[in-house]
Structures are given as structure tokens and as C-alpha cells.
Amino acid sequence: MKICGLSTAADVAAAVEAGADAIGFVLTESPRRVEAALARDLAAAVPEGVLTVAVFREEPAAYVREAVRATGVRAVQLHGNHPASAFAELSDLGVPLIRATSAAAAAGADCGDFGEDLLLLDAPVAGAGEPWDWSDLGTRPPAGKWVLAGGLSPANVGAAIAVARPWGVDVSSGVEVRRGVKDPALIKDFLRAARSA
Numbered sequence: 001m002k003i004c005g006l007s008t009a010a011d012v013a014a015a016v017e018a019g020a021d022a023i024g025f026v027l028t029e030s031p032r033r034v035e036a037a038l039a040r041d042l043a044a045a046v047p048e049g050v051l052t053v054a055v056f057r058e059e060p061a062a063y064v065r066e067a068v069r070a071t072g073v074r075a076v077q078l079h080g081n082h083p084a085s086a087f088a089e090l091s092d093l094g095v096p097l098i099r100a101t102s103a104a105a106a107a108g109a110d111c112g113d114f115g116e117d118l119l120l121l122d123a124p125v126a127g128a129g130e131p132w133d134w135s136d137l138g139t140r141p142p143a144g145k146w147v148l149a150g151g152l153s154p155a156n157v158g159a160a161i162a163v164a165r166p167w168g169v170d171v172s173s174g175v176e177v178r179r180g181v182k183d184p185a186l187i188k189d190f191l192r193a194a195r196s197a
Ligand SMILES: O=C(O)c1ccccc1NCC(=O)[C@H](O)[C@H](O)COP(=O)(O)O
Pocket: 004, 005, 024, 026, 028, 029, 030, 031, 032, 055, 056, 057, 079, 122, 123, 125, 126, 127, 128, 129, 130, 149, 150, 151, 152, 170, 171, 172, 173, 174
């Protein structure tokens, strides 16, 4: 269970306390973008058992590499149309690589096709809070570890898990009161609903 787009110490603490398995910091253009120095400080307060993830779109490998070094995050999530070589280029970082892609663009994809450690199937626009039709995934799931994202919320995550049977779930907009502003109560509700699904 990953909570993405965190930008304050209070929200990070709320996510950790409520049982998040992973926490995402957006280091690409977004209303949720955080500077590397802030991501470093927030990540430093996260216990080892919770995975910290740096989220990028199509920045060059050198930028990703430097951001990982500067922030100390323990996983990388790449959105966009990356070729397999982009993952190969980052494999020596020694952190899990997450391939985040629009499910529509990646029909029939399996985790590992591009050398990634985790496949994240998202809505066409990342971070927009738009649900999509994930019902087919229950009958034709990707092989390996995959995460459902895009328009999830405390209200729909239970039904989404029941239908799509993902390995994990990821949320951003659905635990916000407005774009970029998280609500600790919604984070708690989301994790409780996902856990009991
Ligand atoms: O959050 C963003 O603004 C963002 C911008 C660019 C690339 C990725 C971004 N977010 C990535 C995420 O992991 C989101 O949690 C995921 O797309 C689901 O978002 P939402 O539909 O808002 O729950």
C-alpha cells in the first residue's frame, strides 16, 4: 500500500503510523513536486520497513541518479514512455525500479518486461485522480508484482482490490482535500479499507 505525493512531515508521519508500506515523493513537474532537500529530510524520518520512492516522469537517467543520491530514497518510479534501456541504465543503482504506465498503453504487459521490479498500472494521466476500468485485470492480470493506481480512494479501493486482485495499491488524489494537500484522516481511511479488502 503506497501513499504518493507527500510533502510534509505530518503527512509522512500519518502515513507511517497508519501502516503504509511505501511512501512516494514526486520529483518531477507536478503540484506535488518537492525539492530534493525536502525529500531527503522527509525520507530520513521514515522507518526502514517503509519503502521511500522517488517519482519521475521522463527525466534523464543522470537526473534520476543524482536525485537518488541526494535524497537517499530507496526506490525509483518512472512514469512515461521509457524504453527497456532506461531501466537497464538505472539497474546499477541497486534500488527497486517501478515502471509506471497507463494501463491502456500497456495492455498485456507483465512485470519484468522492461527489467522493472514492479509494474504500476495507472490512469492515462498520472496523479489526476481519475478512475479507469480496471475490471479486466481480475481475469487477465499481469504476471508478477503489479500495483493498481489511478483514481483510488477510501470509498472505492476495497471494490477495486476485489475485482482487479493487484499485488499492491497506490493513491494520491484520493487522500487529498485539494490538489497537493493530503488529509491524514483520508490516508488512515484508505489504508484501513485496503487492508480489510
Ligand atoms: O502526482 C503527480 O502529480 C504526478 C505527476 C507526474 C508523475 C506522477 C505523478 N504521480 C504518481 C503517482 O504515483 C500517483 O499516485 C498515481 O499516478 C495515482 O494518482 P491518483 O490518481 O491521483 O491517485
